[in-house]
Amino acid sequence: MYASKQPIDSYASKMTDEKRHSVYDGTSSGTYKRYSVLFKDYEDPDALRKLAGKVKDHTLSHLPKYLEQAEKKLTENGATVHFADSDADARDTVLAILKKHGVKRLTKSKSMAAEEIHLNPHLERNGIECLESDLGEFIIQLDDDIPSHIVKPIIHKNRNEIAETFLREGIAEDLNNDPETITRRARSYLRKKYFEAEAGITGANFVSAESGRIALVTNEGNARFGMAPVPVHIVLVGIEKLLPRDKDFGLFLNLLGRSATGQQLTVYTQFVGGPRHPDQPSGPEHMHVVFMNNGRTDVLKSNCREILRCIRCSACQNVCPVYRQSSGHAYRSVYGGPVGAVLSPILFGDRFAELADLPKASSLCGACNEVCPVDIPIPDLLLRLRDKAKVEKVKSVGALPMAPFAVLATSPLVWRTAMTASKMMNHLPIQYTPVAPLQNWLNQRTLPKWQGGDFRKWMKGRQSETTETKESSKSPSND
Numbered sequence: 196m197y198a199s200k201q202p203i204d205s206y207a208s209k210m211t212d213e214k215r216h217s218v219y220d221g222t223s224s225g226t227y228k229r230y231s232v233l234f235k236d237y238e239d240p241d242a243l244r245k246l247a248g249k250v251k252d253h254t255l256s257h258l259p260k261y262l263e264q265a266e267k268k269l270t271e272n273g274a275t276v277h278f279a280d281s282d283a284d285a286r287d288t289v290l291a292i293l294k295k296h297g298v299k300r301l302t303k304s305k306s307m308a309a310e311e312i313h314l315n316p317h318l319e320r321n322g323i324e325c326l327e328s329d330l331g332e333f334i335i336q337l338d339d340d341i342p343s344h345i346v347k348p349i350i351h352k353n354r355n356e357i358a359e360t361f362l363r364e365g366i367a368e369d370l371n372n373d374p375e376t377i378t379r380r381a382r383s384y385l386r387k388k389y390f391e392a393e394a395g396i397t398g399a400n401f402v403s404a405e406s407g408r409i410a411l412v413t414n415e416g417n418a419r420f421g422m423a424p425v426p427v428h429i430v431l432v433g434i435e436k437l438l439p440r441d442k443d444f445g446l447f448l449n450l451l452g453r454s455a456t457g458q459q460l461t462v463y464t465q466f467v468g469g470p471r472h473p474d475q476p477s478g479p480e481h482m483h484v485v486f487m488n489n490g491r492t493d494v495l496k497s498n499c500r501e502i503l504r505c506i507r508c509s510a511c512q513n514v515c516p517v518y519r520q521s522s523g524h525a526y527r528s529v530y531g532g533p534v535g536a537v538l539s540p541i542l543f544g545d546r547f548a549e550l551a552d553l554p555k556a557s558s559l560c561g562a563c564n565e566v567c568p569v570d571i572p573i574p575d576l577l578l579r580l581r582d583k584a585k586v587e588k589v590k591s592v593g594a595l596p597m598a599p600f601a602v603l604a605t606s607p608l609v610w611r612t613a614m615t616a617s618k619m620m621n622h623l624p625i626q627y628t629p630v631a632p633l634q635n636w637l638n639q640r641t642l643p644k645w646q647g648g649d650f651r652k653w654m655k656g657r658q659s660e661t662t663e664t665k666e667s668s669k670s671p672s673n674d
């Protein structure tokens with residue numbers, strides 16, 4: 196007996212209309228903006244994304260060399276470089292750095308790598324106060340929630356809910372849901388916190404192996420606010436974020452802004468080469484860069500290695516019909532949507548069986564591949580992971596049994612008979628079928644009228660018409 200629904204379907208069916216609208220509106224506007232900016236500025240964005248894909252592929256193929264180069268350059272620039280193999284290593288490395296510098300309070304700008312290893316709870320358990328400085332992440336933290344989108348972590352919330360949170364937390368004295376007011380209130384609350392912090396943690400959008408420079412983009416300037424007054428800056432970054440040269444920044448930053456938020460360039464783009472020089476007036480005196488593996492080298496060895504090209508722009512989430520109806524939380528992992536459906540089961544390899552349903556929750560429409568700025572063939576990767584689940588005999592909850600269809604589709608005689616007989620379906624109360632997965636499927640769809648066998652009849656008729664025409668054109672009257 197199959198469980199009634201796939202986990203994503205179950206989640207989506209219980210979502211409130213309010214949440215569904217928030218997700219749908221947020222993703223649609225992102226897609227529309229991306230489209231208008233990208234195609235207005237570039238005649239052939241496809242050539243650019245193919246080039247970006249190649250640069251990333253090249254980097255991944257020579258990862259040890261570029262990691263070594265980056266380490267050397269960063270060290271020459273005065274930073275301390277650490278390598279963390281697992282999530283626990285990464286958490287412990289960050290904690291050890293903070294302890295060494297006696298840090299009790301810090302601010303953190305948005306970082307998927309930190310989400311991936313659940314850094315905040317670990318630091319808090321160890322007595323370190325960790326404040327999210329990205330507005331969306333800050334609200335997530337206040338609500339004890341988790342992000343549901345890579346770029347817009349609170350895409351599932353509307354402004355009324357945010358106003359309620361601010362009132363509850365004493366950040367506001369009334370329920371004003373005007374976005375500008377909300378932002379102003381968050382800003383005045385966070386500004387004080389920047390000055391109380393003793394360290395700042397950021398991610399990195401890209402790292403140049405050539406110069407050791409780190410590129411950081413935000414729309415709120417919170418990464419640089421977090422760095423300006425503190426003595427210690429920690430960068431937590433996945434090893435796949437490397438680029439070979441500084442000039443690659445141009446290509447990737449142009450693609451990132453346009454793909455993520457439909458901006459030509461993100462509002463704040465910062466390049467950090469190392470800690471403060473003695474002749475600079477401000478900035479952290481200590482910079483630590485933690486390169487995190489956490490399963491990435493396993494992905495690199497797999498047949499889904501292309502997913503490591505991902506620059507976390509979220510364009511694939513915005514355009515995905517499944518994500519739009521279900522939100523990122525339905526994916527049960529920090530990475531939701533098409534990128535998550537590939538990355539999560541394979542990056543968190545020990546959870547493969549638990550997450551193997553994600554690659555099946557897709558119609559393989561290909562929209563994700565079309566928008567991806569680094570040309571990741573996501574539908575192909577989803578098929579490879581479906582195959583892996585089959586080879587490893589991992590059963591997914593709620594998946595329709597495909598074996599009967601395989602018999603049908605591979606036997607021409609059975610197929611022909613079934614197609615002709617299918618017209619009977621028009622007269623059967625199929626919506627009352629006792630097969631639960633089919634019932635669920637039909638609850639949400641209206642089947643078109645079955646017309647089985649008509650195409651074959653039409654084709655046969657056409658073929659005989661063509662033969663007759665050819666025969667008559669050979670008429671001897673013209674000889």
Ligand code: SF4
Pocket residue numbers: 454504505506507508509510511512533534563566567568569570571
């Ligand atoms: S897979 Fe492609 S479209 Fe999706 S987040 Fe990554 S880079 Fe963006």
